[in-house]
Amino acid sequence: xxxxxWLQSGGCGGCxxxxxxxxxxxxxxxxxDAGVELLWxxxxxxxxxxxxxxxxxxCAEGGMPLDIFCVEGAALRGPQxxxxxxxxxxxxxxxxxxxxxxxxRARYTLAIGSCAAYGGIPAAGANPTDACGLQYEGALKGGxxxxxxxxxxxxxxxxxAGCPVHxxxxxxxLLAIASGGFGEGDxxxxxxxxxxxxxxxxxxxxxxxxxxxxxxAEKPSDLGCLMENMGCKGTQAHADCNxxxxxxxxxxxxxxxxxxxxxxxxFEEPGxxxxxxxxxxxxxxxxxxxxxxxxxxxxxxxxKSATPRRVRENATADHLVVTPAVRxxxxx
Amino acid sequence: xxxxxxxxxxxxxxxLEVTLELADxxxxxxxxxxxxxxxxxxxxxxxxxxxxxxxAPRICGICSxxxxxxxxxALAAAMGVEAPPNGxxxxxxxxxxxxxxxxxxxxxxFFMPDFAREAYRxxxxxxxxxxxxxxxxxxxxxxxxxxxxxxxxLMGHLAGKWPHTLAIQPxxxxxxxxxxxxxxxxxxxxxxxxxxxxELFGDALEAVAGLHDAAALDAWRDARPPAHSDFRLFLEIxxxxxxxxxxxxxxxxxxxxxxxxxxxxxFFAAGVWDxxxxxxxxxxxxxxxxxxxxxxxxxxxxHPSQGVTLPDADKPxxxxxxxxxxxxxxxxxxxxxxxxxxxxxxxxxxxxARDGGNVASRVIARMLELARVIPxxxxxxxxxxxxxxWCHQATMPREASAAGMVExxxxxxxxxxxxxxxxxxNYQIVAPTTWNFSPRDCDGVPGxxxxxLVGTPVQDGDAVPLAVQHVVRSFDPCMVCTVH
Numbered sequence: 022x023x024x025x026x027w028l029q030s031g032g033c034g035g036c037x038x039x040x041x042x043x044x045x046x047x048x049x050x051x052x053x054d055a056g057v058e059l060l061w062x063x064x065x066x067x068x069x070x071x072x073x074x075x076x077x078x079x080c081a082e083g084g085m086p087l088d089i090f091c092v093e094g095a096a097l098r099g100p101q102x103x104x105x106x107x108x109x110x111x112x113x114x115x116x117x118x119x120x121x122x123x124x125x126r127a128r129y130t131l132a133i134g135s136c137a138a139y140g141g142i143p144a145a146g147a148n149p150t151d152a153c154g155l156q157y158e159g160a161l162k163g164g165x166x167x168x169x170x171x172x173x174x175x176x177x178x179x180x181x182a183g184c185p186v187h188x189x190x191x192x193x194x195l196l197a198i199a200s201g202g203f204g205e206g207d208x209x210x211x212x213x214x215x216x217x218x219x220x221x222x223x224x225x226x227x228x229x230x231x232x233x234x235x236x237x238a239e240k241p242s243d244l245g246c247l248m249e250n251m252g253c254k255g256t257q258a259h260a261d262c263n264x265x266x267x268x269x270x271x272x273x274x275x276x277x278x279x280x281x282x283x284x285x286x287x288f289e290e291p292g293x294x295x296x297x298x299x300x301x302x303x304x305x306x307x308x309x310x311x312x313x314x315x316x317x318x319x320x321x322x323x324x325k326s327a328t329p330r331r332v333r334e335n336a337t338a339d340h341l342v343v344t345p346a347v348r349x350x351x352x353x
Numbered sequence: 354x355x356x357x358x359x360x361x362x363x364x365x366x367x368x369l370e371v372t373l374e375l376a377d378x379x380x381x382x383x384x385x386x387x388x389x390x391x392x393x394x395x396x397x398x399x400x401x402x403x404x405x406x407x408x409a410p411r412i413c414g415i416c417s418x419x420x421x422x423x424x425x426x427a428l429a430a431a432m433g434v435e436a437p438p439n440g441x442x443x444x445x446x447x448x449x450x451x452x453x454x455x456x457x458x459x460x461x462x463f464f465m466p467d468f469a470r471e472a473y474r475x476x477x478x479x480x481x482x483x484x485x486x487x488x489x490x491x492x493x494x495x496x497x498x499x500x501x502x503x504x505x506x507l508m509g510h511l512a513g514k515w516p517h518t519l520a521i522q523p524x525x526x527x528x529x530x531x532x533x534x535x536x537x538x539x540x541x542x543x544x545x546x547x548x549x550x551x552e553l554f555g556d557a558l559e560a561v562a563g564l565h566d567a568a569a570l571d572a573w574r575d576a577r578p579p580a581h582s583d584f585r586l587f588l589e590i591x592x593x594x595x596x597x598x599x600x601x602x603x604x605x606x607x608x609x610x611x612x613x614x615x616x617x618x619x620f621f622a623a624g625v626w627d628x629x630x631x632x633x634x635x636x637x638x639x640x641x642x643x644x645x646x647x648x649x650x651x652x653x654x655x656h657p658s659q660g661v662t663l664p665d666a667d668k669p670x671x672x673x674x675x676x677x678x679x680x681x682x683x684x685x686x687x688x689x690x691x692x693x694x695x696x697x698x699x700x701x702x703x704x705x706a707r708d709g710g711n712v713a714s715r716v717i718a719r720m721l722e723l724a725r726v727i728p729x730x731x732x733x734x735x736x737x738x739x740x741x742x743w744c745h746q747a748t749m750p751r752e753a754s755a756a757g758m759v760e761x762x763x764x765x766x767x768x769x770x771x772x773x774x775x776x777x778x779n780y781q782i783v784a785p786t787t788w789n790f791s792p793r794d795c796d797g798v799p800g801x802x803x804x805x806l807v808g809t810p811v812q813d814g815d816a817v818p819l820a821v822q823h824v825v826r827s828f829d830p831c832m833v834c835t836v837h
Contacts (some may be wrong), residue, residue: 031391033833034366035414035516041458042502042515049489059489063363067466067488070359071816097391105666107389110360110370116389142411146399149392149664185414185516241527242440242744268502268509270537276513276520277527281407283517294401296519339529340740 023088023199025052026080026123027062027133030107030116031143031152032094035185036134037064042268043188051192055199057089070111077112081122089198090127090172091191092120092155095136095143096165099151106150117165120155124166128173129198130155131181133191135283138180138212140164145289154180156212160286176205180212184283189265190217211286213259222255222273222280223309225263232256234328235321236336241296245336247279249305252296256309258282354381357811359821360388364463364488366415367832369790371802371825372672375811380821383799383806385790390647390674393837394662397780402428402749402772405780409768410517412782413834415458417516418451418508419761420834423768423782426757429523431772434747438615440525442733443511443743445612445620446538447521448759449730450507452611455762456689456719457504459829460553460583461486461497464716467822468590478590481580493583496552504545510534525744530737538734546727554724555582561724566703570717584720596713597704600824602805603684604628604709606691607788609767611760612729620729621760624695625680629706631695636756639767641783642677645670645792653795654679658754658769660781674836677791677800678783684794686710686801687764687785688828690718698725710805712827719762719829751775761785763831784834802828 029037041064045051049059061068061076068076079085096117097106104115112119124130132155135141139159143152154164156178162168164178171177181190194214197203209218226232228246237249247253255263255273258280262272273280281295282288293299299306308317331343360370370386393412397405409424410417422444429435436444466488473479485493508515511528520528530538546558554561555577561584564570570588579589591597610623625632642654648671649663657678665671679685690710693701698721704714753772760766764785771779791800799807802825811818 029368031389033411033414033417033516035411035417038414038417038516041462041498042505043498044502047495047498050495061363063361063368064366065462065489065494066363067470069363069817069822070361073361073363097389100664100666103666106391106664107368110362110368110386110388111358112360142408143391143396145408146396149395150390152391184411240744240746241522242525242529242742244529266509267514269506271509271513273513273519275509275528276518277529278513278519281519295404295407339743340531 022056022058024060024086025057025089025091026060026087027091027093028116028120028123029063030092030094030120031097031150032134032136032141034064034093036093039185040188040191043192044269045192048188048192052195055196057195057199074111077119080126081119083126087123087126088128089131089195090123090129091131091133092137093133095140095152095154096120097143097150097152098165099149102151120165124155124170124172129176129179130172131179131194132156133181134186135182135184135288138182139286141184142289157286160211177212179208179214182213182284183260184288187217187262187265187267190214209259213284217261217265218259218284220259220261220264222258222260222262224261226255226274227263228274230332231336233324234332235325236328236332239337242277242339243337244339247274248298250298251279252281252294252298253279254282254307255280257307258285260284357816359817362825364466365826365830365832366413367835369825369830369832371806371821373806373811373821378810378812380806380809380811383803384672385792385800385802386673387675387790387832387836389832390664390836392662392664394780394782397777400777402431402770402777405770405777406519406522412837413831414516415455416451416761416763416766416831416834418448418512418518418521419759419766421518421521422448422759423757423766425521425523426759427755427768427770428749430755430757431753431770432523432747432749434524434745436525437742437745439737439741439743440745441613442736443526443528444521446730446733447508447512447518449612449726450505451515452762453723453726454501454505455829456723457497457501459719460716461493463829464826465493465587466491467819467826470819472819476593478579478586478593481586482590485583485586500545500548503541506541507538510538522744524746525742527744529739529743531739535734535737535739539731542727542731542734549723549727553583553720555585558724558727562721565699567700567707570700587716591713596823597708597711599809599820600712600805600827601709602686602801604705605680605683605685606694606710607634607680607685607687607765608692608695609634609758609760609765611692621692621696625685626691626694636758638681639783640679640682642679642794644677644795645672646676647671647674648676657767657781657783658756658771660769662781673792675787675790675792677794678788679794684791684798684801684804685788687788688715688718689722689762690715691764692760693718693721712823715827749775763829764788782837784831784837786828786830786832786835789828790830790835
């Protein structure tokens with residue numbers, strides 16, 4: 022069995038809440054079946070207070086093997102690098118100390134969510150708590166554990182980024198580790214598991230036809246593409262949100278609002294209001310990652326002029342005002 | 354007198370530490386510490402007002418929609434916009450889904466596992482409780498998590514995802530559902546109702562919601578054996594351990610009211626219930642005190658709209674990051690029990706008249722909300738009208754000041770927003786566990802949990818006193834909301 026310890030620091034607990042929404046319904050049972058045994062999790066374990074500290078100490082001192090160490094929430098280094106913005110209750114010690122001690126013993130260290138991976142939401146604005154990720158500060162390597170950190174198995178911190186994470190991103194990563202076949206080649210250049218980060222949010226977006234014709238939403242509840250006006254970054258953001266539904270049927274863009282690229286370092290400070298697309302001369306500045314800009318602009322102009330009336334009118338409505346034509350001659 | 358520090362306090366949302374002074378086998382006094390500070394109110398300064406919709410839900414993963422709803426309500430008030438019926442109903446459904454899922458999670462994952470602990474072996478109900486509720490491995494975890502996940506698919510339909518949706522807007526909802534979506538939502542509500550009626554209650558929701566006083570509840574409990582349903586088993590445990598006399602706080606209850614209806618009323622009324630006397634809720638009578646918080650005392654006491662949040666980790670006498678909210682300068686308790694007593698639900702009124710707020714009545718109030726709100730959600734979803742508007746538009750004035758007040762699962766949640774020159778100038782959040790887990794105020798009066806813990810029995814040398822666990826968890830604390 023592989024032992025798993027989970028701690029929460031400068032975050033909201035939302036990644037755990039999301040994990041419990043797993044469509045499999047019973048994530049811990051699924052992990053147990055794969056040979057992953059929960060040593061302690063703040064939301065679910067029976068052990069509390071002194072009993073929990075005993076397990077934490079045993080892992081930190083090396084007396085109890087720690088195979089998988091998951092941290093949810095940013096490392097809060099302030100004030101003045103004292104870590105006092107989060108002292109682990111019952112211990113008087115800064116959580117940053119606990120994380121560093123346990124990470125030094127773990128065979129695999131996982132940052133669960135964008136806070137633990139890159140700093141995330143608590144690092145926004147003036148970053149009042151000096152928040153950072155386990156091995157990144159925004160897109161820069163470093164963070165709490167330092168750029169050279171390697172866990173016992175030789176891997177850097179595995180960044181299961183997202184705000185929150187999709188339950189399956191966590192479960193699939195843990196299952197891959199449990200199967201013994203998870204290596205450096207399974208991580209992208211920002212340390213994210215490629216099993217979800219090799220996709221773009223755009224892939225499988227239900228608004229795809231509107232995107233093709235640049236038939237854009239203009240206000241909340243419109244059916245059209247959210248990229249041109251509503252701040253959507255789905256064509257650039259790495260995640261499979263529209264291939265792997267959330268809560269059974271959803272995703273951000275299916276919910277009618279922009280992808281805010283929550284799996285990317287620094288998403289918390291986009292430099293513009295989240296729900297408004299920044300533009301220069303009427304053209305969005307954030308265009309699809311691997312497409313030459315001139316081509317995009319040319320194709321957009323062409324597709325806009327070729328937009329069918331159905332797509333154009335539905336794009337700014339909250340229900341289908343024109344339905345697809347029914348051909349009675351059979352489809353060829 | 355001996356001192357006992359209890360922490361990390363798990364099976365609550367976020368991190369919590371409780372320091373107890375013990376004498377003669379009981380708690381003499383308690384100090385509650387919320388040990389984590391993130392500074393959302395500082396982060397929000399200078400942002401575009403609409404960005405609050407991105408940041409506020411991320412205060413808390415378990416109350417994320419409540420935080421969205423409060424932010425959207427504050428923005429709506431600042432702009433003077435009202436949602437069309439579809440938008441209002443969709444927001445109610447999404448908020449109700451989160452609140453009920455939280456009650457459900459609290460009961461099965463956080464609260465009940467304490468009765469499966471070895472210290473209770475030998476109690477007549479122990480074997481049943483251990484088989485059903487043991488943390489991680491009990492049969493209830495296996496049964497309840499899939500039911501919870503299936504219920505939260507309502508979020509997939511109406512909010513895109515949970516937690517951290519952007520669907521709830523000041524003018525309504527970004528997510529127009531069509532007829533097929535409405536049918537699926539009705540179906541999943543029926544399915545969750547069936548689960549509750551089969552496993553949790555062993556009875557129709559209407560039968561539970563109709564229990565009108567303590568005697569009727571006792572008779573209902575005794576009508577079948579405890580193992581017949583999870584709620585009956587809890588009631589039997591509560592009777593045998595006398596949880597009705599554990600964890601009494603101030604008996605002043607505050608509720609902002611919840612789920613706006615078409616006639617400007619709310620499905621659950623707003624108000625304050627003070628030792629049996631009802632008061633209208635006047636937001637001007639709310640204040641926050643930072644005398645014992647690690648925060649600069651720019652003013653010792655201020656209305657939330659004038660609040661300031663500047664960390665000072667070295668402040669003498671301070672022992673928590675949490676502020677101390679007060680109503681008319683007094684401590685009040687928030688939560689399902691407050692909502693139900695203020696709303697006039699007869700069973701909860703009777704329980705509170707007998708023994709005040711306590712471990713048993715807080716849990717009963719939550720279960721009662723499951724029984725009362727699911728039928729309301731089933732009515733609401735049938736009021737949705739696909740094809741009619743979901744969201745109204747409005748523009749934010751350059752200068753504005755407004756509040757958004759809602760009820761999360763854990764109770765009264767308020768956001769106070771001030772916009773200057775089109776940006777957020779001040780944003781203050783008062784969360785329900787800020788009320789319940791508040792520290793002492795400038796008069797030295799302890800907060801609700803600090804009062805509730807006094808008198809709780811603790812055996813000598815017991816490092817993990819179970820009665821303390823029950824009292825603390827009976828509030829269903831959310832520590833990440835408490836200090837944001």
